[in-house]
Structures are given as structure tokens and as C-alpha cells.
Amino acid sequence: MPRINSPTELEELRKSILSKRDPDRPCIAICAGTSCLALGNDRVIGAFEEEIKKQSLEAKVDIRATGCHGFCEKGPNIVIYPEEICYMEVIPEGVSDIISQTVLGKKVIDRLIYTDPNTGEKAAHQSEIPFYKNQMRHLIGNNTKVDPKSIDDYLALGGYSALSKSLFEMTPEQVLEEIKKANLRGRGGGGFPTGLKWETARNAPGEKKYVIVNAHEGEPGAFMDRALFTGNPHSVLEGLIIGAYAIGSHQGFIYTRHDTPQLRNNIVVALTQAEGYGLLGENILGSGFNFNVEVHLDIGIFVSGESSALMRSIEGKTPEPRPKYIRTAVSGIWEKPSNLNNVETWANVPQIINNGSEWYTSIGTERSKGTKLISLSGNICNTGVVEVPMGTSLREIVYDIGGGIPNGKKLKAIHFGGPLGGSIPASLLDTPLDFDELAKLGAPMGAGGMLVMDEDTNMVDVARFFLNFLTDESCGKCVPCREGIRQMLKILTNITQGKGREGDVALLEELAEVAGNASLCALGRTSSNPLLSTLYYFRDEYEGIKENG
Amino acid sequence: MGEILLQIDGREVKVEEGMTILEAAQSTGINIPTLCYHEKLEPYGACRICTVEVETGGRTNLVAACLYPVQENLVVMTRSEKVDKIRKMLLELMIAHAPEAGALQELAQEYGANKDRFEKEPSFCILCGLCVRYCAEVKKKNAVGFVDRGGRREVIFIPEIAAKECWNCKECFPLCPTEALQAGYLLTEALAFPSGNR
Structure with a gap:
């Protein structure tokens, strides 16, 4: 792996990666997210590999085991590029047909595409399937386009250009200012302004400062952070490095679960690859900025996602919340200023730097900007990971994206935020997805676990x-x-x-x-x-x- | 260290910077009840019985006096309707586990706590951690510790360490606000059944 020593070299590498890729070459993106794997997708992946070998297509067709595509309800999911044909509920026995008819024959197989249960209408592409077309997939959308274990896939999509821009065209203060202007609010549950937190940590006295990714996601019914982090780890890592630069930190931590081996593995591979290219470690991209990251695992208790408990856990102590009345941004891990943001918050950073705060604030409501990942589950037709602009009404999420309530039942309530959240009745279905609106109703959004409950729920x-x-x-x-x-x-x-x-x-x-x-x-x-x-x-x-x- | 001027229960109080509300109150003879606090130990903030009401910048907050640092112009109320209500409920919750504990009974009387409000589940322990922390912080032995979490949390003597350290020490026993005999029982249990087959 050649070390990249300047922004120019980064762009050259990007060009060389792209030049070796033929956009018309077929690629089968197979979801290897948690849910699809549980449904037996490893066998589907194996069947594709075997079939391609059997037909000697290795030089003509690519296979990509990707992170979660989102439509967990219909898994195992695959997307066939370049046509972007979505096949659902794929079984190993269907693989040879897919290769011969669709990949080679360019014909859509009717029985594998989405059928609207109400209208009977069929849809073959993401852009036509209601579950996908009503979303705004800025964060999760790239999951189908990257192999989480390939930094080159991320670079091919423009990855690490925001880091390069931050380090060479912006001062740390300008990066901070951009995040503040974007009004990015913490996705972990509190909705606290990210820029203000960064500023507190930046201005806190002391040379040593830490930045941390909270990838604990212990909330029952929340599975969007692991979908994003497992599927596109570099998007989170790039955000973290940019944040470290803005705050003046040279040491980062990723705190995640001990019981998600796939996520752990993808994080470790991402860190190794980023280091290999010189995007992490000493003198990043030749900028003189140094930053290292360590991975820490939890011991499997919900409260270790609480910021001060998480920090104690990183110190090697029991994950109990610290009783002191002082913000962790001022005094956190080993009493040094420690800035903690959740996975989704960090992943928002590169796109804000790339597209500017004005672009970012054009999405969402007055006080809640950007898109939000939602884990949609419960009594809902389309269980899955959803991403919508803030301000989307709950009705749109439940009916247009979620496909409504199964078995002809009526909607009774929606619960947000897991065990620390609240439930609101169906009569409030026109409430917009917004930190403050939902909190006012007693159902704070939390990290974005949205549990739909039908009329039979007690x-x-x-x-x-x-x-x-x-x-x-x-x-x-x-x-x-x-x-x-x-x-x-x-x-x-x-x-x-x-x-x-x-x-x-x-x-x-x-x-x-x-x-x-x-x-x-x-x-x-x-x-x-x-x-x-x-x-x-x-x-x-x-x-x-x-x-x- | 500078001096800080604050108000506790309507009285102007001048104390050293870096003190907690509890220390400030104690230094001027104002009583705030405590159960898990000990002057030799790091403040712990677990029993919450020292909860007081504070006012800063026009906002009132309920905070633990053993931990909250004094600030210039802080207004502290060590008793209020809200504070008393919290202390009453906390006592009722704790007394269900240690019905005969003197310290709890005295406070229960003062705050009008109903000893029978919650079903009795005597464990003779309110998990204040005085024994655990004294052993760790003062004796530096860690012969007694917490195991498990949430509603299943309990105090246990570590047999391997306790066998060597505890008989000649037992300094944690008199610290117990509920029932020192319980500590004796747990210690005996740990030594008699070190593998936990009890």
C-alpha cells in the first residue's frame, strides 16, 4: 500500500483506482448485514462465487459483500449494477438464473423484484421501490456501493476528500465554524449541538484531548448505527479524523460492542487500511497532523453507552456513570477533555465539509437539520433501516416507506428512543421527525429506534x-x-x-x-x-x- | 484558593473554592443528611439523600450536595417541598431493604417516611458502598466489592483476599449505616463457602 503524502497524491490515487474500474462491468452487491446474514446470505454469497467460477466469469463479473442495504424485511437483498436492479428474498437456488438471465442476459426476473402488496405493482430499481424512493439516503445509500473492507471502494466515491480539504484548505477554527453553522445536532439521543461540544473540548485547558466514537448502540430496537458503521466504516472514521483536527486531539477511541464480530472486524480492517495510506497515524497526508485510533470493547451492559460510564470503561474501570458535575468535554477520560459523538453524528461530518453548511441546513426543519437514520421495527410491513430528511412526518415513515401495518390492523402508537423514550398515539401521526417536536410530546427521538405498535398492543x-x-x-x-x-x-x-x-x-x-x-x-x-x-x-x-x- | 460567597438556606456563607455544597454547609453548621458519604472517601453520590435544591442563573436544579461544587452567588436550599419529597421517598425505598436500620428510622421519622410503603425485601443492605470504598480507598485491599448490576447488585467479600485480610481488620463493620452484623454474615459466608455454593 503506497503512502499518500499530499492532496495531489490522494487525487492521483483516486484517479488510478477509477481508471481501473469499468462502470459498465456487472457487479452484484450482496447484503451481508446482520439481518440478511441471519437469513442465510452467506450461502447466497457462496453460491454466487461458485456459479461465477463455474461459468469462468471471474474476469467479467464482480461480487461485493456489502453492509446493510436497509430493506431488512425483504432480505436477503442484492443489487445488480450497473442497472441497479434490486432482487429480494434471494435464495442460493436462484443464483444461477440471476447470473444467466440478469447479469449476462440483461433481463429482469419478475419473481425476484419488489411487488407492492396493495397494488400488485412491480418495481425493479431502488428509484422505483416505495421503501427506497421515499427516503433521502445520504449516509446509508453508499452501503450498496462499497465493500466495507475496501478503502479503495470508499476512495472511488470521493472518500477522504473532506479530510484533505479540512487539513489543507481550512484551519481547525474554520472546520469548527462550519459544523456550528450546519447546526449539526448529536444523533445519539441528546440532540446537543455538535459544534458547541467540539468548541468546549477545543477550548478546555490541557494539551491532551480525546475524541471518541460511541458505537455502543445498546438500545433495543436500534440497529442503524451498526448498519452504517459495519457497512461504511470509513465514512465514520473520516468524520472522526476531521473532528480531531478541529478539536486539537491526537488520540481517538472507538467504543463498540464485544458481541458484534462483523462490525469489530470491519473497523479494524478500516483502521489498518487508512493507516497504510497515511490517512491515519503520523503526518496525515503530509499535513503534519498526527492522529491515532484505538478500539475498545464494552462488557455488554446498556449503561456503558452513557457518556461518562463509557469513558470510565475506556479507562479500564467498571462502566458506572461518573457522579461529578463537570462535562466530559472538559474532563473525561483520565480527566482530559473528551469529545464523544455517536456513529451517525461523525458520519455527517465529511458531507458537511464537502458540501458546505448551507447545503446541509437546506435539509430538515428550522432546528433539526440534515437527514436522520431510523430503525423501523415492530408492527410494520417494511422493517428496516430508513434514512429521511428531518421534518418528514411520522405518517410518511409508517405508510409511504414502512408500507403500513401488517394483517389489516390499525396503528395504535409509535415508540421512539427505546427504554429511555416515549410512546405517542396514532392521532399524532402528522408530527414531523424533529428533535424538539418529539421531545415536547414526550417521545424524544433518542438514537432513532422507531417501534410501531398496532391496536392489539397493551x-x-x-x-x-x-x-x-x-x-x-x-x-x-x-x-x-x-x-x-x-x-x-x-x-x-x-x-x-x-x-x-x-x-x-x-x-x-x-x-x-x-x-x-x-x-x-x-x-x-x-x-x-x-x-x-x-x-x-x-x-x-x-x-x-x-x-x- | 479563593473564597466563594454563596447563600445556604437564606444565610450568606463564605467558603473555600473547590468545596462541595455539603462541605460548605457542614463548615457553617448547617445539617444535610447523608448515608453514603464519608469524609475519608471520595464522594460517591449513590444514596441521593443529600439532594438539595440549587439556583444558578435563574434556574433551579436538584443536585447531590456531596458532589456539587460551590459557585459564586449559588443559592442553596437544603430543605424544600421538592427536597423533602425526594428524601421521604428515598427513605421508604431503602427501608424496605433494611427495616431495622437505626439511621434510616431516625431519618424516616424526620421526613415522615412510611416504613411500610413498599413490600419488605430485607437484604440489610442499601448498597451505599461504604465498606467497599473504605476497603479500596483507605485500606487498599479490595477485599469486599460489588457484584452484578441493576436490581441484582450486591456486596460480596472476595474469599481469597478476605481470608488473609479481614479477621484482623473489620474496620468497615462500624461504617455500615444499616446492620454491621450483615457484613459479618457476608464475610463468614464468603470464607465458609468460597466457591459460592451456598
């Missing part, structure tokens, strides 16, 4: 489910969280078993208030969100007047 059970999760996943250190959740869970369990008592609701509210006001960290303080939102919108279910919708 909302008390929903609240109970999340509290049950939290009682196992809180660290157990402080009383209001540990004991408050324990008691709330007991009461809810009683209610769901028909053993509710007079005064239960008032006691629940009191417990929720104390946990919300007195807990040590954000997990405890927001642990009762699902309870409070369901109490607010579905109170009759708590009071035993079961609605049979």
Missing part, C-alpha cells in the same frame, strides 16, 4: 417491558434509579396480571418523579419516560378500563 406491557430491561441494565449504583425502577416494575407487573390496586397510578407517578429528579445519570433520570408517556396518552389502560380497539 401499553402497560410496553412500559413494563422497558422497565424490565432497565432493571437489568442500570448499573444499580444510585437508589432512585435502582430502587425506583424495581418498585415501578413490580406495580406494572401487578397491573398487567390484573392485580392492580387503588392508588397504583399515583404511586407510579411519584416514583417516576423521584427517579427523574434525583438519579445520578441520564439513564435514571429518563428511565420513567416510557411509563410517563403511556400514562399520559393511554391512562385508561392503567386504570383497568381495557380498551379493545
